[in-house]
Amino acid sequence: MLEAMQRLAALDRERALLVHIGAILGWDQETYMPENAIEERAEQLALVEGLAHDKAVSPEIGELLTALEGRTDLGETEKAYLTVARREYDREVKLPSRLVTEMARQTSLSQAAWVQARKNDDFSAFAPHLSTMIDLNLEMASALDHDSPAYDVLLDLYEIGSDERSIGEVFSVMKADLVRILGKITSSPQVDDSFLARKVDVPAQQRMNEYILDALGFDRKKGRLDVTAHPFTTTLGRQDIRITTRYLEEFFPSSLFSTIHEAGHAFYEMGIDPHPDFRGTRLAEAASMGIHESQSRLLENIVGRSFPFWTRHYPKIKEMAGNGLDGVGLEAFVKAINRVEPSLIRVEADEVTYGLHIIARFEIESALISRRLSVEDLPEAWNAKMKELMGLDVPDNARGCLQDIHWSMGAFGYFPSYALGNLYAAQFWDCLKEALPDVEARMEEGDTAPLLGWLKSNVHEPGASHLPGDLVFRVTGKPLDPSHFAGYLEEKYRRIYGW
Amino acid sequence: MLEAMQRLAALDRERALLVHIGAILGWDQETYMPENAIEERAEQLALVEGLAHDKAVSPEIGELLTALEGRTDLGETEKAYLTVARREYDREVKLPSRLVTEMARQTSLSQAAWVQARKNDDFSAFAPHLSTMIDLNLEMASALDHDSPAYDVLLDLYEIGSDERSIGEVFSVMKADLVRILGKITSSPQVDDSFLARKVDVPAQQRMNEYILDALGFDRKKGRLDVTAHPFTTTLGRQDIRITTRYLEEFFPSSLFSTIHEAGHAFYEMGIDPHPDFRGTRLAEAASMGIHESQSRLLENIVGRSFPFWTRHYPKIKEMAGNGLDGVGLEAFVKAINRVEPSLIRVEADEVTYGLHIIARFEIESALISRRLSVEDLPEAWNAKMKELMGLDVPDNARGCLQDIHWSMGAFGYFPSYALGNLYAAQFWDCLKEALPDVEARMEEGDTAPLLGWLKSNVHEPGASHLPGDLVFRVTGKPLDPSHFAGYLEEKYRRIYGW
Numbered sequence: 001m002l003e004a005m006q007r008l009a010a011l012d013r014e015r016a017l018l019v020h021i022g023a024i025l026g027w028d029q030e031t032y033m034p035e036n037a038i039e040e041r042a043e044q045l046a047l048v049e050g051l052a053h054d055k056a057v058s059p060e061i062g063e064l065l066t067a068l069e070g071r072t073d074l075g076e077t078e079k080a081y082l083t084v085a086r087r088e089y090d091r092e093v094k095l096p097s098r099l100v101t102e103m104a105r106q107t108s109l110s111q112a113a114w115v116q117a118r119k120n121d122d123f124s125a126f127a128p129h130l131s132t133m134i135d136l137n138l139e140m141a142s143a144l145d146h147d148s149p150a151y152d153v154l155l156d157l158y159e160i161g162s163d164e165r166s167i168g169e170v171f172s173v174m175k176a177d178l179v180r181i182l183g184k185i186t187s188s189p190q191v192d193d194s195f196l197a198r199k200v201d202v203p204a205q206q207r208m209n210e211y212i213l214d215a216l217g218f219d220r221k222k223g224r225l226d227v228t229a230h231p232f233t234t235t236l237g238r239q240d241i242r243i244t245t246r247y248l249e250e251f252f253p254s255s256l257f258s259t260i261h262e263a264g265h266a267f268y269e270m271g272i273d274p275h276p277d278f279r280g281t282r283l284a285e286a287a288s289m290g291i292h293e294s295q296s297r298l299l300e301n302i303v304g305r306s307f308p309f310w311t312r313h314y315p316k317i318k319e320m321a322g323n324g325l326d327g328v329g330l331e332a333f334v335k336a337i338n339r340v341e342p343s344l345i346r347v348e349a350d351e352v353t354y355g356l357h358i359i360a361r362f363e364i365e366s367a368l369i370s371r372r373l374s375v376e377d378l379p380e381a382w383n384a385k386m387k388e389l390m391g392l393d394v395p396d397n398a399r400g401c402l403q404d405i406h407w408s409m410g411a412f413g414y415f416p417s418y419a420l421g422n423l424y425a426a427q428f429w430d431c432l433k434e435a436l437p438d439v440e441a442r443m444e445e446g447d448t449a450p451l452l453g454w455l456k457s458n459v460h461e462p463g464a465s466h467l468p469g470d471l472v473f474r475v476t477g478k479p480l481d482p483s484h485f486a487g488y489l490e491e492k493y494r495r496i497y498g499w
Numbered sequence: 500m501l502e503a504m505q506r507l508a509a510l511d512r513e514r515a516l517l518v519h520i521g522a523i524l525g526w527d528q529e530t531y532m533p534e535n536a537i538e539e540r541a542e543q544l545a546l547v548e549g550l551a552h553d554k555a556v557s558p559e560i561g562e563l564l565t566a567l568e569g570r571t572d573l574g575e576t577e578k579a580y581l582t583v584a585r586r587e588y589d590r591e592v593k594l595p596s597r598l599v600t601e602m603a604r605q606t607s608l609s610q611a612a613w614v615q616a617r618k619n620d621d622f623s624a625f626a627p628h629l630s631t632m633i634d635l636n637l638e639m640a641s642a643l644d645h646d647s648p649a650y651d652v653l654l655d656l657y658e659i660g661s662d663e664r665s666i667g668e669v670f671s672v673m674k675a676d677l678v679r680i681l682g683k684i685t686s687s688p689q690v691d692d693s694f695l696a697r698k699v700d701v702p703a704q705q706r707m708n709e710y711i712l713d714a715l716g717f718d719r720k721k722g723r724l725d726v727t728a729h730p731f732t733t734t735l736g737r738q739d740i741r742i743t744t745r746y747l748e749e750f751f752p753s754s755l756f757s758t759i760h761e762a763g764h765a766f767y768e769m770g771i772d773p774h775p776d777f778r779g780t781r782l783a784e785a786a787s788m789g790i791h792e793s794q795s796r797l798l799e800n801i802v803g804r805s806f807p808f809w810t811r812h813y814p815k816i817k818e819m820a821g822n823g824l825d826g827v828g829l830e831a832f833v834k835a836i837n838r839v840e841p842s843l844i845r846v847e848a849d850e851v852t853y854g855l856h857i858i859a860r861f862e863i864e865s866a867l868i869s870r871r872l873s874v875e876d877l878p879e880a881w882n883a884k885m886k887e888l889m890g891l892d893v894p895d896n897a898r899g900c901l902q903d904i905h906w907s908m909g910a911f912g913y914f915p916s917y918a919l920g921n922l923y924a925a926q927f928w929d930c931l932k933e934a935l936p937d938v939e940a941r942m943e944e945g946d947t948a949p950l951l952g953w954l955k956s957n958v959h960e961p962g963a964s965h966l967p968g969d970l971v972f973r974v975t976g977k978p979l980d981p982s983h984f985a986g987y988l989e990e991k992y993r994r995i996y997g998w
Contacts, residue, residue, distance in 0.1 A: 034741075036720040
């Protein structure tokens, strides 16, 4: 490798070290940090993010990029790396250090305020933080691209190459599919999932989670599972990927499926390795949040809520559930964990209505960011949207606009990734089944290694080598096509609801 | 406050933020970090310590110090701060950045190697790391003060104002006292502690620890308790002080007393507050490691192993111990937890033989640092010293020279602080009893607030305002005097062994 390329990668790795240090601070804040530490933690995070930003915008990087971009003797990986490094460098140099550290500081405080506000169902305690996060996002969007609508700029941060129009188009096809399928489901007899509300104590749920992580081959030398208010996956080092869950004693599937979901994210992070020379650089990062979410949703829903998967694992889980699953057979269990019903909480939503939750957030955050909606009117707008899309009344803000962590973290434009993830996942899955025709037979034997291996080679390893749209095309031979998801849902729910 | 002083304190606080970030990384490494993360963690720690060092040696600090030292209008606290800031600045500027980051990186790797080597009783796997840590310490000592013996320079880092001669003199008085008292004890009938080996499961021990921490008023909003291979206290933020313990199912006092010990350290850290203007600066740090240790030993031994303390708490602990303390009364319990007997493991040693463990390490590390003893000969030298001082044969290195974490961390010169801590603690205690004549009566009622309050005002709050020797003089009205410790031991063990 050219000396200049080595140097560029080395500078990039130092930046990544700081990003990972920030992740350690963030993980600790959510898991074990004593309450009074929050103010200094915000200062610590601001300092680290400022230092990471300083590393990212070092003039030496700009010089190295310019010098390397003039070369004609570079390999494919090197060219891909330069493209990514240039894109991120150009982005970061537009952000003033002051803004970066201020966002880090405010995010840390805002997240802590959100936890309390949700606990106390007190929107007014969170509102000023939300306003601050919106202001900072608008400032960031304007710094990145003064000429485009702010929400487009933000969407592009999470799903590069996307904007409100392109996502809106995909979502409008998806919405029609979901409404149609939901219609078929609601006119069929409802499945019984009442037994899922039986009490299963936390230690038993922890054993289930550890069992499933083992079954999936989650390597504890490179990761771990902890408890937080909101489940997440975070990368604290190249070989240190941690996931979290939360426990509801009277609905154990919440923790079980969030664990499988986060494991999907973790496998992606653990599997990224476009080239040994570029470990620890920006090339060894995810292609996008939507691709990331495709991996968690594929594992949670397509694999983790399937008959083949539970054929093997259900007897074990039933045993661990104490009396929780007495008298419940495999068929009834799989139907129950796939029950479809409009509901208030996104993270507990089924696969069909989930997309509607996302459409609601997409429309609301667009309105917040464009100032068509004021922060103080958010609860009302939220509740109206839930009525419109789900037909439900929201009883309080804790189960309404305070339920998600994202806006408290200033992550506006992130929600659409979740629905895109469902669409990508179904398209990848159709392709995977062609490549591995016995994948479901292997799952029935408890062997998920072939499917995870296929995902690793095709989706995980390339990292950020391709734009998300290009990756989908390379893997599946065509652009994003929402019909795969609709087809998957039709087939799955036809069996479950027997229409 | 003068603007220059404000600026100096602000720069100092940024340095402290980085030191605390390093502590978060270190705490995580010892508690929850997945195994494969160690190599990157070493890089992360090296980066953070390098950044902290860079902050500490910023030329602006030198200029501010020089400007402020010329002022004649400073108050006592400001003068004390300048003295400390100057001392630490002069120290840090002598250390090359390369050495600082190299020490951080090697320490992280060496600690991880020590954990494995101790587990496998494999000295040879640790020896190269130990050699590296010695080389780095010699390089550091030489950089700090080329003209003094290296071990003197290192001792001064932990106990400022001390050297091998001064500590040797104190230790020789202490050794004579310990040998005399040990003689009286060994010629008295031994107390029975066999029941302390009854099995008490880890959850029960955890409940005991949490109970005792509550009883002592350990504030969970500012701290927490976790499990590590070696108990320690660490400061992750001004309001984030964490302690750790380890559990031995067949000797529950190990965890209980290590928890009380570390709580003593934590109360010190939580109590430091020389002046609101200097929070987060070097003035708000411990006076020395010896003073630190005086606080942990006072709480663990003088308070935590006393009759008055257990009068109140023994019934609760007995209840939590399951069958572990069946048929054991208060008198028998307190005698058992104070049983004196030469033993192999320092951290499990009684108050009388503990000092002999320290004298052994003091003599051995002096020999290692002066190269009178080679690393490969350490096990033999260790075993010979244990025979000489304790009359014991060391069966393996895990219970011999691999038992302590300190050398793996490159902390040569630290061990004497532990014995100095015992001496300071007894001297403070005699003074405290004069000031609070009813202190033991209050302890019998479960009220340790007065004694902790006295320690806070007199010992904790001043932080680094005074050199350790000066602090002892200010608090007790005289210089360090080992006769307080001897007197305390005589009185205590006369009752326990009934001579």
